[in-house]
Amino acid sequence: MEPSSLGRRSKQVRAKKRIEQLKGFYIHLAVFVIVNIMVITGAVVGNMGNGESFVEAFFNFGTFSTFFFWGIGVVFHGAKVFSYNPFFSKAWEERQIQKYMDADKNEMKKYL
Structure with missing residues (x-):
């Protein structure tokens, strides 16, 4: 195989995996709505x-408990599929990498 076809194949595999993740989330969301x-x-x-x-029957916690707790799972599933992570963002990762690289560089300077 040519190198360009290997890269194309890798992109195709990643795209297919992404589509499967999206499909799984949308199925999960549809089942969530219908069942609830x-x-x-x-x-x-x-x-x-x-x-x-x-009004009493509708505004009862038991009425919405399945919706509420399952909804938490749907939100986390969506966050994972759409790569939303407010706690460990790409910027946070880059800062941590830079921090450890700087610490390593300072450690190496001790021995030079």
């Missing part, structure tokens, strides 16, 4: 059947 609509509807109807008003 059914869960919330069932909870509201069930609570109203037990004598609660619509």
Whole structure:
């Protein structure tokens, strides 16, 4: 194989992996929305059947608990897929690399 075809193949593999990650996230998001609509509807109807008003049934923590906790997972999944990390950004990584390179350089100066 030619070197250019190896690079193209590598890019193709990375692109395919990225598409699979995006597809997985969008499927996760779609299932999240569909299941939570059914869960919330069932909870509201069930609570109203037990004598609660619509407002009482709708604004009940139990009604939204699945949505809330599963939603946390969806947010983290999306953050991973879209490479969002507010704590360990590329700038943070570069600062850490530079810090360790400077420390290594200073350590080497001790022996020169």
